[in-house]
Amino acid sequence: MPNLHDIERRINSVASTKQITRTMEMVAAAKIRRATERVEAATPYSSSMMEMLANVAERAGGSENALLRKHDEKKNVLVVVVVSDRGLAGGFNSNVLRHVEHLMKDRQAAGAQVHVVACGKKAGGYFNYRKIEPVMEFKDLSADPTVDEASTITAFAINGYESGELDEVIVVYNHAKNAAEQQLREELVLPIDTEALLADNKEGEAASALSGDVVFEPDADGVLDRLLPAYVRTTIYHALIDSAAAEQGARRTAMKSATDNANEMVETLTRLYNRVRQGAITTEISEIVGGAAALEE
Amino acid sequence: MAGLVCDIVTPAAKLYSDDAYMVVVPGVEGEMGFLQGHVPLVSVLADGVARIIAEQGGESLAFALQGGYVEVTGAKVIILADRAIPVKEIDTTAVREELSALESQRSGMSDEDAAKSTIDADIAWCKVQLHVAA
Numbered sequence: 001m002p003n004l005h006d007i008e009r010r011i012n013s014v015a016s017t018k019q020i021t022r023t024m025e026m027v028a029a030a031k032i033r034r035a036t037e038r039v040e041a042a043t044p045y046s047s048s049m050m051e052m053l054a055n056v057a058e059r060a061g062g063s064e065n066a067l068l069r070k071h072d073e074k075k076n077v078l079v080v081v082v083v084s085d086r087g088l089a090g091g092f093n094s095n096v097l098r099h100v101e102h103l104m105k106d107r108q109a110a111g112a113q114v115h116v117v118a119c120g121k122k123a124g125g126y127f128n129y130r131k132i133e134p135v136m137e138f139k140d141l142s143a144d145p146t147v148d149e150a151s152t153i154t155a156f157a158i159n160g161y162e163s164g165e166l167d168e169v170i171v172v173y174n175h176a177k178n179a180a181e182q183q184l185r186e187e188l189v190l191p192i193d194t195e196a197l198l199a200d201n202k203e204g205e206a207a208s209a210l211s212g213d214v215v216f217e218p219d220a221d222g223v224l225d226r227l228l229p230a231y232v233r234t235t236i237y238h239a240l241i242d243s244a245a246a247e248q249g250a251r252r253t254a255m256k257s258a259t260d261n262a263n264e265m266v267e268t269l270t271r272l273y274n275r276v277r278q279g280a281i282t283t284e285i286s287e288i289v290g291g292a293a294a295l296e297e
Numbered sequence: 298m299a300g301l302v303c304d305i306v307t308p309a310a311k312l313y314s315d316d317a318y319m320v321v322v323p324g325v326e327g328e329m330g331f332l333q334g335h336v337p338l339v340s341v342l343a344d345g346v347a348r349i350i351a352e353q354g355g356e357s358l359a360f361a362l363q364g365g366y367v368e369v370t371g372a373k374v375i376i377l378a379d380r381a382i383p384v385k386e387i388d389t390t391a392v393r394e395e396l397s398a399l400e401s402q403r404s405g406m407s408d409e410d411a412a413k414s415t416i417d418a419d420i421a422w423c424k425v426q427l428h429v430a431a
Contacts, residue, residue: 038309041309041310041311042308042309042310044304044306044311045306045307045308045311045377046308048304048306048368048375048377049377052339052366052368052377055339056339147307147308147309147379147380148415148419150308151379151415151418152415155415213336213337214337214338214339215336215337215338215339215340216338216339216340217324217325217326217329217338217339217340217341218325218326218340218341222341223339223340223341223366226341226366227366230364230366230377230379233308234308237308
């Protein structure tokens with residue numbers, strides 16, 4: 001039987017952990033709002049961008065833009081890994097990292113070299129521990145991704161792709177499906193798949209305002225050449241802010257279940273505490289009664 | 298008569314969305330003005346200033362733009378820009394300070410490092426703001 005004092009100490013420790021997890025839950029819940037607002041603020045840009053690009057791509061068919069051309073041999077693959085700076089968010093980081101590791105193994109088995117861009121401290125730590133040096137590393141931005149960060153990654157990816165040093169660019173991140181649910185996503189950034197884009201646009205054709213004859217300035221190909229890099233950047237920026245929103249969601253869920261578990265534990269421990277105390281009292285009484293009976297005899 | 302709706306959006310936010318009488322943008326091949334019923338057009342924009350005139354003969358609202366595109370349909374003008382700021386809000390002294398700080402930082406960097414950052418675009422953006430505000 002554990003003694004009363006030990007149990008009391010455990011109850012106190014669990015209760016103070018609970019306070020921390022509950023606070024983190026509430027902080028995350030407050031941050032979800034800001035993060036989703038940011039995603040919403042970026043949506044008009046990316047949707048207009050996609051619509052525009054689909055329209056242009058349709059008209060500028062046969063464009064020989066380097067970003068559209070598929071490389072026959074895939075020797076160098078760039079993986080942009082988007083995770084968080086902080087842990088305590090359940091499986092948020094490990095899901096992405098595990099997926100990336102599988103992806104790397106697959107590609108390496110196919111004879112490709114994999115380069116990594118690590119966004120978020122957790123990715124940096126993970127890869128450094130495995131002696132994989134990320135080509136680029138971003139820290140302290142996961143909660144607050146900037147367009148500059150996305151631009152930097154984009155510039156690197158596009159330069160590499162155009163010069164033939166990279167044959168494929170993939171981004172892996174958590175998509176915030178809703179406040180409570182995250183979804184692992186792997187997106188092909190380069191080469192840009194215009195067919196998928198066109199298919200997307202066909203679905204929303206009713207909403208598309210650009211139809212019939214459209215004037216392009218300087219010309220359709222010229223517009224396309226300028227739009228494609230911006231599109232890549234939008235994709236990456238979107239992945240970053242989406243992941244930021246997902247991170248807060250994941251943390252809230254994780255902290256909520258931690259708080260619930262702590263509650264349950266306090267309850268069990270309190271029950272045990274009472275039982276042990278009652279047991280001690282009973283023993284004491286029976287000792288007194290026994291002692292008194294012995295004296296009487 | 299304001300039959301034109303104009304949006305200015307950047308990746309980070311929607312900066313402006315309201316009715317307009319006329320929108321003037323800096324296209325790569327020269328300035329263009331749009332009135333209601335303009336033929337559908339998509340154009341790349343030069344860095345510079347876009348002006349929105351809310352009412353005929355009225356005051357114009359100016360925005361500094363960098364790296365933009367414009368999409369025009371009969372009733373709507375959408376300006377997508379990498380960066381944008383209302384000209385009124387440009388603080389020239391602050392921008393000047395930022396520019397000199399960036400330039401001194403840039404001179405200490407190799408071209409390779411610069412390619413990995415957005416510093417060249419930052420410098421260009423400062424210059425655009427100063428040019429526009431002047």
